[in-house]
Amino acid sequence: xxKRLSVLLVSVLALSxxxxxxxxxxTDTAAASCAPSxxxxxxxxxxxxxxxxxxxxxxxxxxxNIQVKVQxxxxxxxxxxxxxxxxxxxxxxxxxxxxxxxxxxxFRVQDGLxxxxxxxxxxxxxxxxIPWTWNQVSFGDAKSAWGVPQDSGPMALFYRAxxxxxxxxxxxxxxxxxxxxxxxxxxxxxYITNFSQSDINQFAGFAWQAGGRWFANDxxxxxxxxxxxxxxxxxxxxxxxxxxxxxxxxxxxxxxxxNAYNSSSAWTWVSAVWGANSIMSGAPKTEGKWRVAPMPQxxxxxxxxxNWGGSATAVFKNSKHPYEAAxxxxxxxxxxxxxxxxxxxxxxxxxxxxxxxxxxxxxxxxFYGDQKIYEIFAQAATQVTPDFTxxxxxxxxxxNASDGFKAAVSGNGTLSDALAAAQKQTVETLKSQAIPVKE
Amino acid sequence: MTQILSTDIExxxxxxxxxxxxxxxxxxxxxxxxxxFGLLFVLFYLLPIGYAIVQSLYTVERTGTFGPAREVFxxxxxxxxxxxxxxFWESIGRVLLFGVVQVPVMLGVALILALLLDSGLVKxxxxxxxxxxxxxxxxxxxxxxxWGFLYSPNLSPLKSVTSVVDLLSxxxxxxxxxxxxxxxxxxxxxxxIYSSLLAIPTEVYEAAKLDxxxxxxxxxxxxxxxxxPAIVLxxxxxxxxxxxxxxxxxxxxxxxxxxxxxxxxxxTVYSTSSIPNFPLAAxxxxxxxxxxxxxxxxxxxxTQRGDR
Numbered sequence: 133x134x135k136r137l138s139v140l141l142v143s144v145l146a147l148s149x150x151x152x153x154x155x156x157x158x159t160d161t162a163a164a165s166c167a168p169s170x171x172x173x174x175x176x177x178x179x180x181x182x183x184x185x186x187x188x189x190x191x192x193x194x195x196x197n198i199q200v201k202v203q204x205x206x207x208x209x210x211x212x213x214x215x216x217x218x219x220x221x222x223x224x225x226x227x228x229x230x231x232x233x234x235x236x237x238x239f240r241v242q243d244g245l246x247x248x249x250x251x252x253x254x255x256x257x258x259x260x261x262i263p264w265t266w267n268q269v270s271f272g273d274a275k276s277a278w279g280v281p282q283d284s285g286p287m288a289l290f291y292r293a294x295x296x297x298x299x300x301x302x303x304x305x306x307x308x309x310x311x312x313x314x315x316x317x318x319x320x321x322x323y324i325t326n327f328s329q330s331d332i333n334q335f336a337g338f339a340w341q342a343g344g345r346w347f348a349n350d351x352x353x354x355x356x357x358x359x360x361x362x363x364x365x366x367x368x369x370x371x372x373x374x375x376x377x378x379x380x381x382x383x384x385x386x387x388x389x390x391n392a393y394n395s396s397s398a399w400t401w402v403s404a405v406w407g408a409n410s411i412m413s414g415a416p417k418t419e420g421k422w423r424v425a426p427m428p429q430x431x432x433x434x435x436x437x438x439n440w441g442g443s444a445t446a447v448f449k450n451s452k453h454p455y456e457a458a459x460x461x462x463x464x465x466x467x468x469x470x471x472x473x474x475x476x477x478x479x480x481x482x483x484x485x486x487x488x489x490x491x492x493x494x495x496x497x498x499f500y501g502d503q504k505i506y507e508i509f510a511q512a513a514t515q516v517t518p519d520f521t522x523x524x525x526x527x528x529x530x531x532n533a534s535d536g537f538k539a540a541v542s543g544n545g546t547l548s549d550a551l552a553a554a555q556k557q558t559v560e561t562l563k564s565q566a567i568p569v570k571e
Numbered sequence: 572m573t574q575i576l577s578t579d580i581e582x583x584x585x586x587x588x589x590x591x592x593x594x595x596x597x598x599x600x601x602x603x604x605x606x607x608f609g610l611l612f613v614l615f616y617l618l619p620i621g622y623a624i625v626q627s628l629y630t631v632e633r634t635g636t637f638g639p640a641r642e643v644f645x646x647x648x649x650x651x652x653x654x655x656x657x658x659f660w661e662s663i664g665r666v667l668l669f670g671v672v673q674v675p676v677m678l679g680v681a682l683i684l685a686l687l688l689d690s691g692l693v694k695x696x697x698x699x700x701x702x703x704x705x706x707x708x709x710x711x712x713x714x715x716x717x718w719g720f721l722y723s724p725n726l727s728p729l730k731s732v733t734s735v736v737d738l739l740s741x742x743x744x745x746x747x748x749x750x751x752x753x754x755x756x757x758x759x760x761x762x763x764i765y766s767s768l769l770a771i772p773t774e775v776y777e778a779a780k781l782d783x784x785x786x787x788x789x790x791x792x793x794x795x796x797x798x799x800p801a802i803v804l805x806x807x808x809x810x811x812x813x814x815x816x817x818x819x820x821x822x823x824x825x826x827x828x829x830x831x832x833x834x835x836x837x838x839t840v841y842s843t844s845s846i847p848n849f850p851l852a853a854x855x856x857x858x859x860x861x862x863x864x865x866x867x868x869x870x871x872x873x874t875q876r877g878d879r
Contacts, residue, residue, distance in 0.1 A: 217847040242847065243639040329828055349636045383825055388723055524636070528846045531832035538828040542741055564652060564848060566631045566640070 166251035168455045172197040175457055177445075178216070179230035180207045183477025187470055191463060198456045200228075208232050209527060216448075220244045225448035227457045231279060232443045233268035234333070234522040239446065240271075240278050241524035241567060246447040249277040251458040260466055264518030265483040269444050271349070271521070279444030280461040281483035283474070285404030286512035287337050287438040290411060292399045293423040293501065295322065303425050307369060310400075310428045314378040317399050323380040326398045327370055329541045330534045331384045333440050335370070337404070339363040340520045341438030342430055347523040353568035356523065358533070358555040359548070365430075367547040374541055381541040390414035402427055404440035405509040409479040412499045420498070424505040426512065437512035439520070442483065481509060488513055525561045532557040620860070626853035642850070649854035658833035659855060663814075663862065665745065666835050670813035673749040678805055680753070681760035685798075686790050688761075689768040700765070703758035711755060715822035718751045723826065741829035748819045756812070760805045767801035768794060803874050807867050814863045817841065836862075 177188070177200050188202045203226065205212040213235055219225040220242055231239055239245050248254045249270070254277055258266060265281040289304075296303060296313075299320045304310035314324035328334040339346065344363035348355040357363075373379045380398055382388040392398045393415035401407060411422060427437050445461040447454050464470045471487045474480040482488055488510050496502040523529055536550020562569040630645025653659060684703055688696055706714065721727050722738040738747045771794065779789050795802075817837040824830040824838075832842040836859045844852035 214845040214847070217845065221847070221849065237637075240637055241640075330825070351636060354636055381828070382725070383828065386825055387720070388726055388826070391725055525846055528842070531842050535831035535833070538831060542828045544741070561846060561848070564631075564851060565846075566633050568636060 166246075166248070166454050166458065169453045172199070173453045173456050175200045175228060175451075175453060175460060176203065176226035177201065177228040177230075177460070178203045178205060178212065178226045179445075180205055180210075180212060181230065181474065181478050181480065183473075186477060187464065187473045190469060190473060191460060195460075198460065200460055208235055209530065213238075213527065216244070217242065220448070220450075223450055225450050227448060227451040227453060228461060229446050229448055230282075230443055231446045232441060233265075234336070234526045236269060236278050236444060236446065237271065237522050237524040238526055241565070244449055245278045246449045246451060246454050246457075247276050247278060248280060248447050248454070248458045248461070249275055251455055253455075253462060254280060254458050257462055257466060260484045260486060262483055262485055262488070262513060264439075264516050264520075265442065267518045268442065268520075268522075272519075279446035280458070280465050282443045282445050282465045283406075283441075283480040284483050284513060284516070285337070285406060285439050285441035286481070286509050286516055287341070287402060287404050287427050287440050288508050288512050289425045289427055290401045290403055290407060290422055291425060292396065292418070292421050294421045295320070295396065295399050304428050305426075306432050307428045307430055311369070311373060311378075314373055318378050322397055322399050323378065323392075324373075324398075325379050325400045325402065326384070326389065326392050327374060327379045327381050327541065328384045329381050329537045332530045332533045332537065334384075334403070335366070335533075335537070335547075337438035337440035338366045338370075338402070339438075340517070341427065341436050342366045343436075343517070345520060346529075347521045349521060353570050354523065354562060355570045356555055356558050356562070358529075358551045358558065363551065364548055367551055371540065371547045374547075394418065404442075405481040405506070405512075406441060406479050408497070408500070408505060420501050422500050423503050424500060424508045426508060435515050436517065437515040439516045481506070481513070523558065523562075524567055525558065525565065528561045529554055529558045623853040623856050626850050627857050629850045631848075631850065645850070649850050650858070652851055653854045653858050656839075656855075658831075659836060659839050662833055662836050662839055663859075666813050666816055669745055669749055669816070670810060672746075673752060674806060674809040674813060676749075677753045677757055677809065678760055678802060681757050681805070682764055682795070682798075682802065684757070684761045685764040685768055686794060688765055689794070690786060690790070692786075700762070703761050705758065706755050707759040709755065711818040712822055714755050715748075715751055715819045718747070718754070719823060719826045722747055739823070739827035739829065744823060744827050744829040748816075748823060751819050752812075752816075756809070760809070763805050764798050764801045767798045771797050799874075803871070807870060810866050810870060811863055814859065814866070 175198065179202065181187075181204075184202055184204060188200050192199050205215060208231065212230070216225060216229055216231075216239065220239075225244065236245070249258075257280075258277070261281050262284065265284050266277070269277050269279045269281055271278070291303060295317075299316065301313050301316045301320075302309070304313045310324070317324045336346070339362065342362045342365060344357075344360055344366065346356070346358050346360075346363070348357070370379075374381065380392055382392050393401070393411060394417050396418065401411065403410070408424075411418070426435070429436065445464055447457040447461065451457050464474075465482070466484050466487070468487075468490060471480075471482045471484075471490060472492050475482070475490075475492060481493075482490070493506040493510065494504060495506075497505050533550055533554035536545065536553050537547060539545050540547050540550050559569055559571060627649050628644060628646065629642045630648045631640045632643050633640045687693055688700055693699060709717075719739075721729060722733060724730075724733050724737055724739070727733040736743065738744070775793055775797075776789060779793055784792065815837055816835040820830050820834045820838050821841070824832070824834070833839040836855065840852050840855045840859065843855060
């Protein structure tokens with residue numbers, strides 16, 4: 133036993149030596165500038181966009197000197213972010229990574245990202261992007277960009293036109309009308325929608341629309357505010373629908389969820405543009421019966437949309453070829469060729485102003501009764517308020533809020549309680565990471 | 572596994588100590604056989620443990636809202652956080668409750684199945700031995716997904732049951748998972764017990780028969796006491812497995828409203844490391860490992876005392 137212990141001690145000491153050595157090396161590599169590499173380079177890129185191989189092939193065919201190797205994995209919170217964090221720790225991240233807007237601050241706070249605004253080509257491209265998407269990667273700092281905006285998730289109302297018509301229910305334009313419609317839908321034997329208990333992003337989109345602002349960063353410290361009045365209004369609204377059992381609460385992104393839509397049990401979904409793909413793949417039996425309308429409003433006559441999702445293509449700090457990486461990221465997210473492929477393969481909705489006017493977005497979509505659904509989203513994209521800030525530990529904020537939301541839909545506590553608990557836990561998490569936070 | 576080995580070795584320390592010349596006689600044979608194991612043991616066992624311990628002693632410092640993190644030695648700061656973390660200790664309580672119920676049920680079933688196979692009452696012994704073992708060949712995640720569908724209120728083929736009793740609700744989900752774990756591991760444990768039943772010399776049975784013992788009496792007074800070491804072994808494995816529950820709750824998390832991100836200790840570790848807060852996750856792991864060791868050893872000691 134004593135021998136074992138000494139072996140253990142030796143290895144512990146050896147490791148601590150390696151550990152401290154590695155740390156100093158990390159801090160030395162800071163502030164690399166963005167200069168083109170000489171000679172051919174190979175870039176690695178990790179993402180979960182379906183069909184990305186085709187898009188990358190289009191780039192590789194034309195750029196023999198900048199070859200991109202793509203790796204696909206599960207969606208961000210489903211595992212790829214955890215991989216990125218581990219790779220950061222081990223110092224072997226890919227050159228480029230797919231990171232959603234809400235996770236960018238988490239990667240920046242872990243010192244994992246390269247500021248692509250240092251690359252002149254990116255700085256020049258800034259004006260091509262829809263202002264609020266750029267704001268999501270710059271965190272409000274004009275001189276920085278922690279990724280190239282890829283897509284956005286303006287929200288709208290997907291609804292079953294056939295069922296609403298058959299039961300003589302008007303398409304709700306305000307949240308009040310939506311709640312009233314929920315009663316009628318219930319009377320007709322359905323649920324107006326399914327409330328997302330574990331994917332908090334949907335709720336975040338609702339809060340965003342209502343004017344809730346969960347995080348603020350004044351440069352000195354963070355402010356966490358998951359319980360501001362606007363967010364509370366949204367929480368109480370949905371709590372009321374949950375308590376009256378007017379919405380179903382099957383866990384999102386499961387077969388059960390697909391079934392709720394496929395079996396016509398849920399009649400509407402307030403979701404992002406990429407949700408069009410989710411319904412098409414999850415509820416094939418309902419083809420031709422869905423339509424899209426603008427998101428219900430808190431005040432009659434106003435035109436504010438929420439946003440759910442949207443991603444950036446980020447360059448990791450360890451990349452040896454940031455210039456070429458930025459070049460690829462720009463092509464991927466601004467060129468008509470790439471945007472058309474991304475939309476065709478994965479229903480991604482461009483983050484550039486010109487992109488939203490591309491001809492393929494004016495096409496009618498068969499699944500939605502030949503409605504030109506992207507016109508609704510194009511309008512919504514301009515109605516998203518630009519200044520929503522994400523916190524630096526969203527993985528944990530989402531997990532905490534989701535734990536509470538799950539309890540609330542099971543009848544223990546309310547959504548407001550859940551947010552209050554998540555607020556407290558988020559502040560704790562920030563403190564344990566030594567991130568300055570206002571209490 | 573290791574604790575079993577070490578007790579075996581420690582039981583006869585005098586043998587090696589008494590004959591120091593032995594190692595010379597075998598020359599290179601000893602290192603030849605020991606080095607491959609030793610190397611892997613150090614690389615994949617001691618080093619990761621050592622690394623986790625080192626990690627757990629660090630804490631993060633930074634300046635400004637996006638300042639780069641510096642890992643500095645923090646002593647036992649992370650351990651203090653572990654002990655103040657309510658959900659973590661709740662999750663330990665939860666898996667203990669799980670273990671107290673599930674382990675005896677599973678091993679009881681395994682023992683009965685093993686005794687039935689051994690009794691000669693069953694025809695097609697080889698078939699059943701394989702059939703009971705097959706669930707163990709199903710990867711844990713797949714088993715959990717499969718049972719998740721069976722439990723699902725709207726999709727289950729047993730809808731008449733699941734639409735009345737929501738097996739994925741807070742009241743039942745722990746036991747729904749216990750059922751999955753039992754289903755997977757019962758055959759495995761049965762096999763360990765069964766192979767130890769096969770090792771019992773037939774003379775013992777003959778003697779018992781001559782004394783007029785029936786099949787049940789033989790099972791109760793001879794077979795069970797003689798396979799006790801195998802039962803103890805499987806219990807220790809099960810205690811370890813219970814405290815380490817991860818795959819089932821992780822899968823059920825997406826099906827069930829009742830499974831939170833801190834439902835079991837390992838899920839807490841997983842959630843913490845994906846924040847990412849590696850030092851705190853390491854501290855959770857070390858504490859969990861210690862708790863596992865303490866429980867396994869306590870169980871071993873308690874049963875050994877009973878033997879003597």
